[in-house]
Amino acid sequence: MAGLLKKIFLADLFQGLWVTFRNQDPKLIYTERYPEERPKVAERYRGAPRLNINPDNGETLCIACNLCALACPETLIVVTSERNEETKRKELTTFTYDTSRCMFCGLCEDACPVDALELTQDFEMATYTREGQIWDRQTLEEGPRPTQYKC
Amino acid sequence: MAATPWESDLASEIRERFGEGISATSTYLGQNFIVARPDLAIPILEFLKLDCDFDYLVDLTAVDWPKRAERFDIVYILYSFSRNERVRLKIQIADGYKPETAVGVHLTANWLEREVYDMFGVEFAGHPDMRRILMPDEWEGFPLRKDYGILQQDQRWVRENLGIESGQ
Amino acid sequence: MADTTFLDSTELVLNMGPQHPSTHGVLRVILKLDGEKVLGTECIIGYLHRGVEKIAENRTYAQFNPYVDRMDYVAAISNGLGYCLAVEKLLNVEVPARAQAIRVILTELNRIASHLLWLGTHALDIGAITPVFYCLREREEALKIFEKYCGARLTTHAFRIGGLLYETYDGFEQEIIDFCKMFLPHVDEYEELLTNNRIWVGRLKDVGILSGDECKEFGVTGPVLRAAGVKWDLRKAQPYSGYEKYDFEIPTRTNGDTYDRYIVRMEEMRQSVRIMEQAVAAIPEGPIMGKVGKVIKPPVGEAYVSIEAPKGELGYYAVSDGSTQPYRVRVRPPSFVNLQALDRMIRGGLVADVVAVIGTLDIVLGEIDR
Numbered sequence: 001m002a003g004l005l006k007k008i009f010l011a012d013l014f015q016g017l018w019v020t021f022r023n024q025d026p027k028l029i030y031t032e033r034y035p036e037e038r039p040k041v042a043e044r045y046r047g048a049p050r051l052n053i054n055p056d057n058g059e060t061l062c063i064a065c066n067l068c069a070l071a072c073p074e075t076l077i078v079v080t081s082e083r084n085e086e087t088k089r090k091e092l093t094t095f096t097y098d099t100s101r102c103m104f105c106g107l108c109e110d111a112c113p114v115d116a117l118e119l120t121q122d123f124e125m126a127t128y129t130r131e132g133q134i135w136d137r138q139t140l141e142e143g144p145r146p147t148q149y150k151c
Numbered sequence: 152m153a154a155t156p157w158e159s160d161l162a163s164e165i166r167e168r169f170g171e172g173i174s175a176t177s178t179y180l181g182q183n184f185i186v187a188r189p190d191l192a193i194p195i196l197e198f199l200k201l202d203c204d205f206d207y208l209v210d211l212t213a214v215d216w217p218k219r220a221e222r223f224d225i226v227y228i229l230y231s232f233s234r235n236e237r238v239r240l241k242i243q244i245a246d247g248y249k250p251e252t253a254v255g256v257h258l259t260a261n262w263l264e265r266e267v268y269d270m271f272g273v274e275f276a277g278h279p280d281m282r283r284i285l286m287p288d289e290w291e292g293f294p295l296r297k298d299y300g301i302l303q304q305d306q307r308w309v310r311e312n313l314g315i316e317s318g319q
Numbered sequence: 320m321a322d323t324t325f326l327d328s329t330e331l332v333l334n335m336g337p338q339h340p341s342t343h344g345v346l347r348v349i350l351k352l353d354g355e356k357v358l359g360t361e362c363i364i365g366y367l368h369r370g371v372e373k374i375a376e377n378r379t380y381a382q383f384n385p386y387v388d389r390m391d392y393v394a395a396i397s398n399g400l401g402y403c404l405a406v407e408k409l410l411n412v413e414v415p416a417r418a419q420a421i422r423v424i425l426t427e428l429n430r431i432a433s434h435l436l437w438l439g440t441h442a443l444d445i446g447a448i449t450p451v452f453y454c455l456r457e458r459e460e461a462l463k464i465f466e467k468y469c470g471a472r473l474t475t476h477a478f479r480i481g482g483l484l485y486e487t488y489d490g491f492e493q494e495i496i497d498f499c500k501m502f503l504p505h506v507d508e509y510e511e512l513l514t515n516n517r518i519w520v521g522r523l524k525d526v527g528i529l530s531g532d533e534c535k536e537f538g539v540t541g542p543v544l545r546a547a548g549v550k551w552d553l554r555k556a557q558p559y560s561g562y563e564k565y566d567f568e569i570p571t572r573t574n575g576d577t578y579d580r581y582i583v584r585m586e587e588m589r590q591s592v593r594i595m596e597q598a599v600a601a602i603p604e605g606p607i608m609g610k611v612g613k614v615i616k617p618p619v620g621e622a623y624v625s626i627e628a629p630k631g632e633l634g635y636y637a638v639s640d641g642s643t644q645p646y647r648v649r650v651r652p653p654s655f656v657n658l659q660a661l662d663r664m665i666r667g668g669l670v671a672d673v674v675a676v677i678g679t680l681d682i683v684l685g686e687i688d689r
């Protein structure tokens with residue numbers, strides 16, 4: 001009997017509608033208004049790669065050991081180096097990072113012994129060309145520069 | 152640590168029943184496996200299913216060993232709900248040998264055997280629908296064979312069907 | 320040949336997918352119809368084939384780890400756990416207790432995230448638009464925890480062979496506890512929306528029935544098997560990663576229809592919360608990485624390890640030839656095997672039910688096609 005009454009008075013439907021109604025509270029709005037509102041990504045976020053430089057003298061931290069290139073599953077890092085005859089050390093000449101093939105697994109930053117290569121919190125990496133996805137040493141040190149649109 | 156002989160009632164029962172056809176019953180890392188003659192695969196599967204309650208074919212796959220005369224390992228992984236036990240059955244076959252299909256024993260084998268055919272080119276005799284499953288029907292070559300390079304592809308197929316020079 | 324009148328029906332072959340939104344990816348189903356009735360189906364798969372198993376043979380063990388996340392991308396952590404367990408089995412190393420507990424927490428959180436996505440999209444397929452917003456809202460909270468823990472939301476690469484790379488962040492435990500507390504009332508909320516709803520019940524009850532014996536015959540596992548009355552869960556049957564320490568139930572139903580599978584999955588989410596609460600209350604102190612060398616080089620041999628992924632039994636069969644690269648890695652994907660039962664479930668049903676049955680199998684095409 002109760003079941004029949006529930007059926008006639010659409011109890012099951014009103015039960016669901018009540019849930020929808022409860023969630024109408026404006027405090028429960030979750031939409032982020034990107035790009036006006038910048039999302040704050042986590043500290044450990046694996047985003048755009050960066051080649052760190054020493055803030056005191058502006059020299060690169062990279063010792064050109066090639067470990068990141070070996071660790072990369074996609075082999076998208078190419079490191080070239082030159083031997084400095086005065087100090088007898090290897091010095092970095094070029095560093096190419098193909099972000100179009102990168103899957104941001106973080107194996108390269110794990111492999112880096114001097115914390116020179118790092119995946120940062122930058123996530124806006126879109127470019128208009130495929131070539132723009134291949135980052136050279138300068139881009140890696142300065143970071144991506146996405147176009148800022150004012151509205 | 153190498154594989155050690157597997158001593159249990161089940162192992163001795165299988166050895167007794169199939170005699171010469173069983174070349175090893177071993178255990179490695181706590182996992183038991185049987186190596187058998189290719190033509191005995193289906194009788195053993197039937198025996199395991201009907202008499203020993205191994206009623207669930209977990210997986211059927213192959214491994215390519217190009218340097219060996221019997222080039223492919225076909226691996227059947229079985230599980231028994233009532234015993235809560237797993238056992239692997241392996242047969243070694245030469246290239247071109249057509250092992251009998253297991254669809255009659257376990258229906259699961261249908262797609263799994265198609266996948267083995269697709270990837271390794273091992274045809275199963277008596278299979279109801281022996282076609283490629285993941286790769287396009289007209290694709291040439293069997294990708295998971297060791298002599299198929301990772302960058303290799305069916306250039307002609309890519310050109311004709313995708314209208315580009317290379318899929319890489 | 321018999322006389323035909325204009326009332327005689329003819330068989331119609333209908334192509335569904337690969338772009339159809341309710342096939343959850345790029346599944347193509349060819350339906351043979353007699354009016355509204357389905358006479359038979361054929362699945363065409365492989366549109367997302369990337370050759371994951373071939374890639375495995377050309378990468379080192381550690382390098383292949385991120386690729387497994389891309390198979391079942393809504394439950395990437397479960398995939399990673401299965402692969403790490405398989406290689407650890409080959410290496411015969413013990414994972415520290417702390418790493419095991421954190422693995423369990425994250426895997427269960429991932430199970431919830433996966434089930435939430437399933438619930439939202441399944442309800443959307445059936446025609447209930449509301450649940451998907453709520454489901455994704457709660458899933459977002461889970462994904463935020465993943466992001467904070469390992470730096471990625473979907474393809475996480477959270478575990479490493481031998482244990483974990485990342486220590487928990489400050490406030491990890493509290494966030495898990497908060498999530499559990501926040502989440503349970505929301506499950507009730509979804510149930511309020513759907514469980515008694517007459518349209519929901521009408522669309523799902525007695526649709527796509529698969530009995531327990533048929534499930535075993537087809538090798539179907541996971542919630543589909545449990546909804547058919549078989550009380551079998553790998554976390555209980557063959558515990559891994561310390562699941563034997565936690566107290567939880569295996570929800571089962573008897574009918575084996577689409578509605579039962581929905582109920583089983585809802586209950587599973589509650590049980591996952593239970594496991595997480597127990598695990599987070601007792602995370603042991605200690606190291607998070609086992610005794611694994613820098614170069615992973617398992618001895619010659621092979622091992623099959625499987626775990627209970629959100630979709631069923633996910634197995635990895637790894638063969639080592641003693642080098643740093645796997646000789647062969649075979650993935651036993653639950654979706655692939657489960658999808659095979661689609662034909663049996665839908666034969667004799669109606670066209671509209673096809674959508675319900677595909678949804679209830681909870682397939683992910685990335686895993687089917689690999």
